[in-house]
Structures are given as C-alpha cells and as structure tokens.
Amino acid sequence: MSTDTFWSTPAKDLFTELGSSDKGLTAEAASAQIAKLPKAKAHNSKWRFVGLFLGQFKSPIILILLFAAGVSAALGDQTSAAIIFAIVIASGSLGFWQEFHAADAVQKLLALVQITANVVRDGKPKEIPVAQVVPGDVFLLHAGDLIPADSLLIESTDLFVNEAVLTGEPFPIEKEASVLPVETQLGQRTNCVFLGTNVVSGTAKAIAVHVGKETEFGKVSQSLARRPPETEFERGVRHFGLFLMEVTMVLVLVMFAVNVYFHRPVIDSLLFSLAIAVGLTPQLLPAIISVNLSVGARRMAEKKVIVKRLASIENFGSMDVLCSDKTGTLTDGTVRLNDGVGCDGKPDPRVKLYGYLNASNQTGYSNPIDAAICESAKADVTGYEKVREQPYDFDRKRLTVVLKKDGHYIAISKGAVSNILDVCTTAEKADGKTVPIKPELAGLNAEFQKFSKEGNRAIGVAFRDFGTSLPADDCEAEMTFIGMLLFFDPLRPEIVGTLQDLRDLGVSVKFVTGDNRYVAAALLKQAGVPHAKVLSGPEMLKLTDEAFRRVVGSVDIFAEVEPNQKARIVVALQKAGHVVGHLGDGINDASAIHAADVGISVSNAVDVAKDAADIVLMEKDLGVLKDGIHEGRITFANTLKYVFMATSSNFGNMFSMAGASLFLSFLPMLPTQILLTNFMTDFPEMTISTDNVDAEWIDQPHRWDIKFIQRFMVVFGLANSMCDYITFGFLLFVMHSTPVQFRTGWFIENVVTAALIVLVIRTRRPFYKSKPSRPLFIATIASAVVVLLIPLSPAAHVLGLEPLPMGFLGMLAGLVVLYVVVAEVAKFYFYRGSKKVSRARQAAQ
Numbered sequence: 001m002s003t004d005t006f007w008s009t010p011a012k013d014l015f016t017e018l019g020s021s022d023k024g025l026t027a028e029a030a031s032a033q034i035a036k037l038p039k040a041k042a043h044n045s046k047w048r049f050v051g052l053f054l055g056q057f058k059s060p061i062i063l064i065l066l067f068a069a070g071v072s073a074a075l076g077d078q079t080s081a082a083i084i085f086a087i088v089i090a091s092g093s094l095g096f097w098q099e100f101h102a103a104d105a106v107q108k109l110l111a112l113v114q115i116t117a118n119v120v121r122d123g124k125p126k127e128i129p130v131a132q133v134v135p136g137d138v139f140l141l142h143a144g145d146l147i148p149a150d151s152l153l154i155e156s157t158d159l160f161v162n163e164a165v166l167t168g169e170p171f172p173i174e175k176e177a178s179v180l181p182v183e184t185q186l187g188q189r190t191n192c193v194f195l196g197t198n199v200v201s202g203t204a205k206a207i208a209v210h211v212g213k214e215t216e217f218g219k220v221s222q223s224l225a226r227r228p229p230e231t232e233f234e235r236g237v238r239h240f241g242l243f244l245m246e247v248t249m250v251l252v253l254v255m256f257a258v259n260v261y262f263h264r265p266v267i268d269s270l271l272f273s274l275a276i277a278v279g280l281t282p283q284l285l286p287a288i289i290s291v292n293l294s295v296g297a298r299r300m301a302e303k304k305v306i307v308k309r310l311a312s313i314e315n316f317g318s319m320d321v322l323c324s325d326k327t328g329t330l331t332d333g334t335v336r337l338n339d340g341v342g343c344d345g346k347p348d349p350r351v352k353l354y355g356y357l358n359a360s361n362q363t364g365y366s367n368p369i370d371a372a373i374c375e376s377a378k379a380d381v382t383g384y385e386k387v388r389e390q391p392y393d394f395d396r397k398r399l400t401v402v403l404k405k406d407g408h409y410i411a412i413s414k415g416a417v418s419n420i421l422d423v424c425t426t427a428e429k430a431d432g433k434t435v436p437i438k439p440e441l442a443g444l445n446a447e448f449q450k451f452s453k454e455g456n457r458a459i460g461v462a463f464r465d466f467g468t469s470l471p472a473d474d475c476e477a478e479m480t481f482i483g484m485l486l487f488f489d490p491l492r493p494e495i496v497g498t499l500q501d502l503r504d505l506g507v508s509v510k511f512v513t514g515d516n517r518y519v520a521a522a523l524l525k526q527a528g529v530p531h532a533k534v535l536s537g538p539e540m541l542k543l544t545d546e547a548f549r550r551v552v553g554s555v556d557i558f559a560e561v562e563p564n565q566k567a568r569i570v571v572a573l574q575k576a577g578h579v580v581g582h583l584g585d586g587i588n589d590a591s592a593i594h595a596a597d598v599g600i601s602v603s604n605a606v607d608v609a610k611d612a613a614d615i616v617l618m619e620k621d622l623g624v625l626k627d628g629i630h631e632g633r634i635t636f637a638n639t640l641k642y643v644f645m646a647t648s649s650n651f652g653n654m655f656s657m658a659g660a661s662l663f664l665s666f667l668p669m670l671p672t673q674i675l676l677t678n679f680m681t682d683f684p685e686m687t688i689s690t691d692n693v694d695a696e697w698i699d700q701p702h703r704w705d706i707k708f709i710q711r712f713m714v715v716f717g718l719a720n721s722m723c724d725y726i727t728f729g730f731l732l733f734v735m736h737s738t739p740v741q742f743r744t745g746w747f748i749e750n751v752v753t754a755a756l757i758v759l760v761i762r763t764r765r766p767f768y769k770s771k772p773s774r775p776l777f778i779a780t781i782a783s784a785v786v787v788l789l790i791p792l793s794p795a796a797h798v799l800g801l802e803p804l805p806m807g808f809l810g811m812l813a814g815l816v817v818l819y820v821v822v823a824e825v826a827k828f829y830f831y832r833g834s835k836k837v838s839r840a841r842q843a844a845q
Helices: 003-008 011-018 027-036 038-042 045-057 060-074 078-113 232-261 266-280 285-302 312-318 349-361 368-376 417-422 438-453 495-504 517-526 537-541 545-552 563-575 587-595 607-612 622-663 671-685 706-734 739-761 774-792 806-844
Strands: 116-121 124-129 138-141 150-162 173-175 198-210 305-307 321-324 336-341 385-390 398-405 408-416 424-428 434-436 457-467 479-488 508-512 534-536 557-559 580-583 598-602 615-617
Touching: 003 011, 003 150, 003 198, 011 150, 011 198, 138 150, 150 385, 198 587, 232 266, 232 622, 266 671, 285 305, 285 312, 285 622, 305 622, 312 598, 312 622, 321 563, 336 349, 336 368, 349 368, 349 398, 349 408, 349 457, 349 479, 368 479, 408 417, 408 479, 417 424, 417 438, 417 457, 417 479, 434 438, 438 457, 438 479, 438 517, 495 508, 495 622, 508 563, 517 534, 517 557, 534 537, 537 557, 537 563, 545 563, 563 580, 563 587, 580 587, 587 598, 587 607, 598 607, 615 622, 622 671, 622 706, 622 739, 671 739, 671 774, 706 739, 706 806, 739 774, 739 806
Parallel strands: 321 508, 321 580, 424 479, 508 557, 534 557, 580 598, 598 615
Antiparallel strands: 116 124, 116 138, 138 198, 150 173, 150 198, 305 615, 336 479, 385 398, 398 408, 408 457, 424 434, 457 479
16 A cells, blocks of 8 residues: 555555554654654754855855965965955854854744644644654644645544645635545545645544655645745845945956056956955845844844744834734724624524524634633533534635534524625514514614624624424525624723824734724724724725725725735735735735735734744734834844945945055055955944934834935945045155055054944934944944054064054044044935935925
8 A cells, every 4th residue: 555645545544554543653653753754854953054154155256256365375375365265264254153143043933933733642632843743643623724744634524624725726625534536636635635725614633644845735846935025125135236246346347457457466456356346345244134133033022023034024114004903903802792682682592592502513713702602601502413514714704503402403603794694584573573584674784783883793693493304515595583692892901002102103003804894993983093994895896906006095994804805905005105014813814914015923823824924923912013113123224224334334445445546556455454454344343233223213114225325325435435535645645654554554544434433324313422332332442443453463464564653543543533524424414415305205206
C-alpha cells in the first residue's frame, strides 16, 4: 500500500502504514519523525550564520573594490590592500553583528504568535507548532483552523473547508469521512483536507499523511508562492537605491577617466574612484534598517503588539486609515443576551428556548452570540436529539439545526433578521396563532428598527415542524417566524478618549460590521460621533468602483457588509491615496487583512486571520493599537534619520573629493582613508535606533518621499561641500600643508564634522532644543575623539597620516564650528521651503 493514494485507503490501514492509531502518535515516535523531516536537516543555524555574514558583502561595489584590492596586492602594494580588506571586513562584521541579533530577537517575538495545531499525542490533545506536525499525527479541527498537513478524515461533523488556494473554487466544500476510488481528482477528494486550506465550519478528526514539500500545496509552491506585496517603505528604499546607483556609476567613471587623463597610477585611480563610490553609498543601510525594525518590534512587543513582518512597521507608522470591526474594539466584546421578544415586541420565553436549542447544538465557528445564548438562556432540553446542521455562512447569514423529540422533527433557524424573514412564509403571534408573513413585515421591520436604534443587535428566530417526516438536507423554506433575540455589547469605557487620541495621531477609524446600520450608528453616537455617515453593503453594491472611491473616505461606518466587501473597502481607500490598516479576527476578515497595507489581527483570532496578518495584538483594544502606532512612527523616523545623515554627508564629501582631485596634483585622500572615513562616520549612526524622536514625527503619519530625500541630499551635501572647499583653502594657502598634512587635516575635519552633524540633522528643531539619546551622543563624541587620536597612533604611518601642529588643530576646530552654523542655517531655510512646497501641493490637490 502507498500513501500516495491515501484517499482510497481505509483509516485503519493508514494507521498501520504510518505506525499510528486513533489515539495518535507517542511523543517518542513523533520526535523520531521530526528528526527525519527534510526541513529539519535543512535548518542549520551554522549555515544561517554564514549566509548572513556573507550577505554583508554582496554589494557589487564592495565586490569590485575587493577585486581591485586583490589586484593591488598582486602588484606589490600589500599594505594598502590589507588595510582595504580590513576596513571592508570590519564594516561587514558590524552590519552582521547588528542584523544577527536583530533576527534572533524577531524570531523570539514570532514564537509568541505562531500558528499551532491541536494534535493527539499519547492519547491526549496537545497544542504544537504547525511545523512540528508529522505523518501519523492525529489532529482535531474546528472552524477557523488552518489545515497543517494533507490528511485523511477519520471523523467529521458538518465540516466545510475553503480550498480556494488549491482549486480556485470560491465556495466552501463539504467534507466527510469515507473511502474514495483511486482515480478521484483533487477537487473531488471530499474525504481529505489539504495543507494551506482552512475550516469554515464544523469539526473533524484527521490523520496527517503528507507534510511540507510532499503536500499538494508543497508540490505547486513554486507557482503559488508569491513574495509578500512590497510595502511603501520597501518601494521607497528600492527607488532610492536605484537613484544612488545611477549617481555612483557616473561618479566612478568620471573620476577614473579624469585621474587616468592626469597620468596618475591606474590602480590608484581605480581604487580612488571605487572608494568614492563606497563613500557615497550608505553601506550600512540594510543593517540600520534591520536593527531599527527589530528594536522597534521589541518596543512594540512591550506594548502588547507583535510584529510578524518587520517591513510592515514602516507602513504601520504611515497608516492614516484603520478599518476595524466593532466587537471588542468599539465595544468591550462581552456580548450579552438582553431578552427574547415575540412578533409583538414583548418578551417571549419560547424565543429564548429555540435560540438555546440552536446555539447549543451548532458545531461551527465559535462566536460570542452563541456563547451569550448558552450562558443566559439555559433551558431544560431533555429529549431533544440533534439530527443534522446547516452551518452558518456569510452569504445565507443563517444557521439551522434539525432536532428530533418524541419522534417529531423540527428545524430551528437563527440569523440576520432579514435573512430569516426571507425563508419564512408565516409568523406566530403571541396568542399562538399562525398568520401569513407578508402583512406582518411592516410591523416586524418597525420593531427591528426600534430595537436597533436603542443599540440592541437583533437576531431573528424561526422554526418549522416536520412532524414524523425526516426533512431534506436543505430545509430552510416555508418556516415560521417567532421573534428576535436581543443582544447588547456595551461600549468600552475608554473608547471616546481612544478614538480622539487616534484622530490626534492623524488616523481615521472606520468601522466595518455585518450589523445593521441602526445599531452601528447608535453605538458610534454613544462613542462621541453624533453624525456618523453610514454606508450599507447593499448600497455599496449599487456603486461603481470609481463612484465608491470618491465617497469611501467620508464614510464612518460600513454596515451590513459581506466578507468580500471588506476587501473592496480596503482597496478603494488605497486607491484614494490612503495607507490602510485592517483589524479583524474572523474567517471573514482574511481577505481584507491580505489586501491592507497593514494586516492586523489578535492573538486569539482564528488561525486563518492570524496567519494573514502582519501585526498581531495581544489584546483586541484600540488603545493597544494606538501605542503600537506611536512606536511604529518612532521606528520610521529613526530609519529616515540615517538616510538623511548618510546621504547628505556622504554626497557632500564625495563631491568635494571629486572636485579636489581635478585641481590638486595629488589624490586628496587615499582609498584607505576614504573607506576609514566612511566606517568612522557610520559607527555612531548604528545607535540611531535608540534615539529620541521629536513630537512632530509622531503626531502625524509620515510617508517615504524620494523627492524630499533628494532635495535634502543636495542642499546639505552642497553645504557640506562648501565648508570642505573652505577647508581646502586654509590647508593649501594659509597653512601651506604638505600632501600628508592635507590628507590628515581633511580626514580629521571630515570625520568630526560628519559625526557632529548627526546632532544637527537628526531634528528639524535647533540642535540644542532636541535632546539625543545617550548612546547616540556617546558614540558621536567617541567617534570624534578616536579620529583625533589616530594620527598620534602607531597606525598613522600605515594609513598615510601624521600628527598635526596645534595651529592646524585650532584652525580645524574653527571650521567645525563654522560647519555646524552653516548646517543649522541651511536646515532652517530648507524646512521652511519644504512647508511652502507641501502647502502648494495640498492646494493643487
């Protein structure tokens, strides 16, 4: 027998083949299976360690530089080659150390929200990570669970599974334990469940047969696998990298050609040109981004926000619209049953009884409505036996159970009032009389609206007595409406303040709910939004995509929405120019979470929602989300600070070097000195993730703006270059320096100004009005002190440096002060001009 056709194999034979039983594997057998899995062998921390280290040197410019240094060594200049190798390795090691610890911290955070499977080990249910499920494991399934392996069903009750990821079929497939012919096609294997699919409703018990690459999903993973959608920040970094590449290539070719034209040594000219290119490139940007994101993720975890995808932090900080369901966010999530009322709007105990019979016998998706009924409407149901169930789905919006008592069959349905009325032909009055439904509809709808406007959620209840005849599978027809169950979910006491805090942060919250418009509007009015604009699902259907895009931004509540409409709301907001987050915890939220710029779920959400999310909240609370947004913006701000610092300073320095090489009879800096300058200026910026952030970075969402960064680079680069040329004048015409003194003087001035300018550029305010973090300040001062000591050290001669007279150092100190003043003045006018540009753009829109 082969497990390749397990759908045609009886469960008892499969147990024998896989060394298992209906009590599952033993812990010892499971451990042995895990050790055999290919993925366990492939996962080797040593190779991950090596791969991450080598990845620091994958830049083409770095590889060319190492090659050129090798050529230099081959031609006899071993000292320069050794220094270049040492600086490149030191720079890569610094980036590796930061990224390795960042990745390790992130893995620990992800373990808090990993997807688990409920397996049977040693005869007892046990929650384990999905990655540890092995062939032979017996596991239990409930609504919302992700299937952990290709498996054969052993038992099932009203099981419906979404297999769209494999078959493309949008509707859930009913599954049941059975044995099928060998030739049964994938889409017809109703006795199997497959990795990557999810349970919509019902329960089941199954035995895992194939895992990992051996599954149907694994076999087609190459065609199904998709890189997660590129975030706005990732897109900005990529465009910025392309821009730098263009500038770098032009600069390298021009400098190399000029130096060769002036008959300077070819190897020295090549190394000089490549060193300029390395100096212009923010070499540690990947490491800086990784460190910032991981530090941000740790801080967010302290606020009960777990980041699954690091790049989403930047979008989290940029988010200006949040779509959220109302249960557990606007309300406290503790749904309570107020009462059961009959067709006349007065209390009727039979409505509560039938509601309890329905809720206590359903086996689908666990939800607060049924939990509230079972807790508050307990009744003596002795003698009732469940026969069948039609699970709830988001199209019918009904749940029906068929029960048997004393030989009589009765079907009881509950669901959205309008959907229950759709299948009713009669209504039962308070006196027990049954009347046609149509004359009663106006009165029933009036009662429904009255209760809804009072903030009650109304659920319709209907029944049909089939006598002694077993009803057909679909028995939702010709039913009798008997009344409504009224529920109340009180507002969170802090919600008014939380919504105002989010508005102050520039985040507009839009509530998306399946509840009717009256309940939603009543709750939002209590939350401090008295004139909320409501758009219902049926109204959405009448709007074209273009018309919907124009109105979507002004809507406060989307009510009576279908699951697929949630994703449409997200997409329309994105097309209207917003960065959109979607918070949800149910099966019907998965598509919207996927579509959003920031998919957000909660730790107790169903697996399919939690798996789709970028960010998982440990508590379903908008207050927690607010704290997370705050931390996300800090992370975003500190990342951009490095981009500003590195590009402006490096661009100015490299422009100065390129210009100086045109009129000097010697190279203004040796290649090793350029690389050392780049390393020394990058070192303090590695602490930027700890920096304090001004309030203006946090109060409003900010987005990646490549044009703004280009303007910043040019303005501050030219300011830096102007001070460099003044330095050249003093060194050449006032101090009459030798080539070695010139290089030493400029090396010191270059590194000290680049280090101190960090304190200027990191804030839009005057530098003395914004306090840097202690690690950043200490690293900045340490970098300046070290560069002053290098010319006095034994390594000075090897690096082509020498000690300078006090007159030189005094002159350089004055130039450093001048540069700080120039940078402050440039910053003042730059940001004032940027505000005018921003206002002009807003006026044009």
